[in-house]
Amino acid sequence: MTKHQSLLDTSNKLFAILTKELNVNTVYIARRDEKVMTVINARNEDRTIVTPSMQVSYDDSNCRYVHENPSGTRSFKNLMTDSETKDRPITEQLQVKTFLGITIQRMNGVPFGTLCIMDPEEKTFTDDQVAFVESFAYVLSYMIELDETIHDLELISVPIMPLTPELAILALQGNINDRRASKIMEDTLHYASEKRIRHFVIDLSEMLHTEQSSVDLLKRLVSALRLMGVRVILSGIPVSLAKDSTTIELLNKLDVDYVSRLENALPRLGFEITKVGTPS
Known part of the structure; x- marks a missing residue:
């Protein structure tokens, strides 16, 4: 469909x-x-x-x-x-x-x-x-x-993917209205606290920027995670966000690292990506 x-x-x-x-x-x-x-x-x-x-x-x-x-x-x-x-x-x-x-x-x-x-x-x-x-x-x-x-x-379940006991990825997708923003905020903070997460990579590449609530969510979510002692990396910032001067000003004030692609975030956190080859 x-x-x-x-x-x-x-x-x-x-x-x-x-x-x-x-x-x-x-x-x-x-x-x-x-x-x-x-x-x-x-x-x-x-x-x-x-x-x-x-x-x-x-x-x-x-x-x-x-x-x-x-x-x-x-x-x-x-x-x-x-x-x-x-x-x-x-x-x-x-x-x-x-x-x-x-x-x-x-x-x-x-x-x-x-x-x-x-x-x-x-x-x-x-x-x-x-x-x-x-x-x-x-x-x-x-x-x-x-x-x-x-x-x-279809996207209402918050897509959090654990990679290690201390590292998780949050993939934000689609439109984020006030209802979804509240759900994402609540579930992400609960997960970070319960699992004692130290590093969160938030991937924005599939997020649609059609409402102000998406920007407000990033500000509140990053601030809350940082208060909990969680290091945050934002990856794949979409053009719709990057070209908005108000959004850029807000993002520049956040205490986070930025990478262009998700796979670039892992080396920043000390993880090495290795390609598994076919045994000869």
């Missing part, structure tokens, strides 16, 4: 309604990542214009106009003649005229991506039709929340 299975299943049904009711060729959802828009689901009627997994840089995408519009909605009657879009590579590539985009937000307000409509012919959408599409985008927001909640529940 993919991370956004509910979103995919629901959008397939909504796409069929939208293409019929609005008489358009293409409906798709594009997820917004750091610098790229990635199509995660699409429906095409007579002509294939957009396909799943298709990627366009954020700056070159039509979705940029949607996300940069305060209303979260943007439409073009003819991309090929409009002064803002006619000379862009994506316009030449797709050869479509009509575009309507609606921002899809997670329930916490963080942008997820865009619900988009395209057609090779010129079309004008009424206010009621735009509101109709916006209502579908709102439904998809709930599906994203459902999928990410299910994903978080």
Whole structure:
């Protein structure tokens, strides 16, 4: 099951309604990542214009106009003649005229991506039709929340891996909301105390930085472990954390060591990694 299975299943049904009711060729959802828009689901009627997994840089995408519009909605009657879009590579590539985009937000307000409509012919959408599409985008927001909640529940058990009687690894994964942060804090401190851990390596490479609670957790967790006399090493800091100036300022104040990869942490603690070969 993919991370956004509910979103995919629901959008397939909504796409069929939208293409019929609005008489358009293409409906798709594009997820917004750091610098790229990635199509995660699409429906095409007579002509294939957009396909799943298709990627366009954020700056070159039509979705940029949607996300940069305060209303979260943007439409073009003819991309090929409009002064803002006619000379862009994506316009030449797709050869479509009509575009309507609606921002899809997670329930916490963080942008997820865009619900988009395209057609090779010129079309004008009424206010009621735009509101109709916006209502579908709102439904998809709930599906994203459902999928990410299910994903978080799969990760709810705190993944602590003991390596030696005094050394353990905590692998933080996925979104960390307030509920998960409390669970991670409680279980990690209890484990460190019960097992008398002296060294904790906290791996962040699979952690998603979509909420402030993830940063708050690091601050509180590291501080508490250090008060307990535990040495902490952070490994695999994701780009989403590293590029945030407020987060960097906070991390620089923590009494921890940093390594780029998990395997680099062990030599710092006096452990040697040896490769086991096949006996000759």
